[in-house]
Amino acid sequence: MPVQSHSRAAQVAYQDLKRLHLDEAASLVIGSVEERRRGERVYLYDKFRLGTEIRSRYLGEATPELRARIAQAATLKAEGEARRKSMARLARVLRAEGFMAPDRDTGALLLAFAKAGVFRLGGTLIGTAAYGLYQGELGVRFDSEELAQTGDIDFASFERLSVALDDRVEESPDQILQALKFDPVPGIETRQVWRWRQSSGEALVEFLTPAFGDETIKPLPALGVSALGLNYLNYLIAAPIPAIALYRSGVLVQIPRPERFAVHKLIVADRRRGGPDHAKSRKDRAQAEFLIKVLSDDRPDDLAEAYEEAMRQGPRWRARLDASLSLAPETAERLQGVL
Structure with a gap:
C-alpha cells in the first residue's frame, strides 16, 4: 500500500502546535535558572522560593533550544492567553485534516x-x-x-x-x-x-x-x-x-525517535515470536515495516545510523534483527539500500 502524506497545511499546523506547547512549558519558569552537571551532561532547573523553603524544579537537559526558550520566559508568559487560543485553533485544524x-x-x-x-x-x-x-x-x-x-x-x-x-x-x-x-x-x-x-x-x-x-x-x-x-x-x-x-x-x-522505534520493533518481534505474545510479534513487525518504508525515503541517513548502531551492539542483537528481516525481505532490502 502506498504511503499517503498529510497535507502541507496539516504538517505546518502540527509543527506550530508542538512549538506552542514547548513555549507554554518554558513560560512556567518562575525563578532563576540553575545548572547541574551529571558526568558529561548539564541539566537545567527552575530554582525558586516557596514560603521559607527553596525548591528546584527540573526543566530538562541543557540544549540550545531549551536555553533559548527559557531566556524568553517572561515574554512567553505574557503571551499565554493568545498562545492557548492558537493551540485550540490548531488542534481543530488537525482534527479536520484527519489526524487520529x-x-x-x-x-x-x-x-x-x-x-x-x-x-x-x-x-x-x-x-x-x-x-x-x-x-x-x-x-x-x-x-x-x-x-x-x-x-x-x-x-x-x-x-x-x-x-x-x-x-x-x-x-x-x-x-x-x-x-x-x-x-x-x-x-x-x-x-x-x-x-x-x-x-x-x-x-x-x-x-x-x-x-x-x-x-x-x-x-x-x-x-x-x-x-x-x-x-x-x-x-x-x-x-x-x-x-x-x-x-x-x-x-x-x-x-x-521513529528510526529507533522501527529498529527496536524488529528486535522485539523476534523476542515474542513463538511465545504467548506471538500475535503482538506480527504487529511489531508490521509497524517496523511501515516506518522503515517511510524513513528509507524521507530520512535515510537517520535510519541508517540507527540500524548500524543496533548492529554494533553484538551478535545477539544482530541475530534478532536478521531473524525478523528474514520474514520481511522487502524491508531488509530497504535497509540495505540506505547503508
Whole structure:
C-alpha cells in the first residue's frame, strides 16, 4: 500500500502546535535558572522560593533550544492567553485534516501524567500509543488497522536518570491511575506493582526501564513508581523527542525517535515470536515495516545510523534483527539500500 502524506497545511499546523506547547512549558519558569552537571551532561532547573523553603524544579537537559526558550520566559508568559487560543485553533485544524486522536481514556491519562510532570522528568511513551503519534512527526497518514490499540499504554524511563534528577512528580502515577479507575496488578513473585489494569475496560498501563542482563523490578524515584527492567530498551528511549497527542488542545508528551522505534520493533518481534505474545510479534513487525518504508525515503541517513548502531551492539542483537528481516525481505532490502 502506498504511503499517503498529510497535507502541507496539516504538517505546518502540527509543527506550530508542538512549538506552542514547548513555549507554554518554558513560560512556567518562575525563578532563576540553575545548572547541574551529571558526568558529561548539564541539566537545567527552575530554582525558586516557596514560603521559607527553596525548591528546584527540573526543566530538562541543557540544549540550545531549551536555553533559548527559557531566556524568553517572561515574554512567553505574557503571551499565554493568545498562545492557548492558537493551540485550540490548531488542534481543530488537525482534527479536520484527519489526524487520529487517542481515545478518551488514553487522552485523559496522558494529560494527567503531563500535568504531574511524568514526561518532564524523563518518562517516555512507548508502544502502539507512541506509534500513532508518528503521524505528526513524519507527516503521514495511518489507517485504522495500523493504529488499532492493543490496550497497553507503556511508559519507560532510565533508572539512573530518575535517581540523578533530584526531583519528583507533583502527583504520583498511582494516585492518578486510581482516580481514573485503574487497579494495581502486583507481580506474582515480588508483589511489587509496575502495572495497573483498568477496572471497567481492557487498558493496561505498564512502567518499564532498561535492563542489562536480569530483567528485574527497579525503582524510578523521580516518577514515584517501580518499573520492570527489559533488555534492549536502552536503545529505544535514548534521545527521545517531543510529540503532541491530539487530546483537547493537545498534550505535550515524549516518544522515541521513529528510526529507533522501527529498529527496536524488529528486535522485539523476534523476542515474542513463538511465545504467548506471538500475535503482538506480527504487529511489531508490521509497524517496523511501515516506518522503515517511510524513513528509507524521507530520512535515510537517520535510519541508517540507527540500524548500524543496533548492529554494533553484538551478535545477539544482530541475530534478532536478521531473524525478523528474514520474514520481511522487502524491508531488509530497504535497509540495505540506505547503508
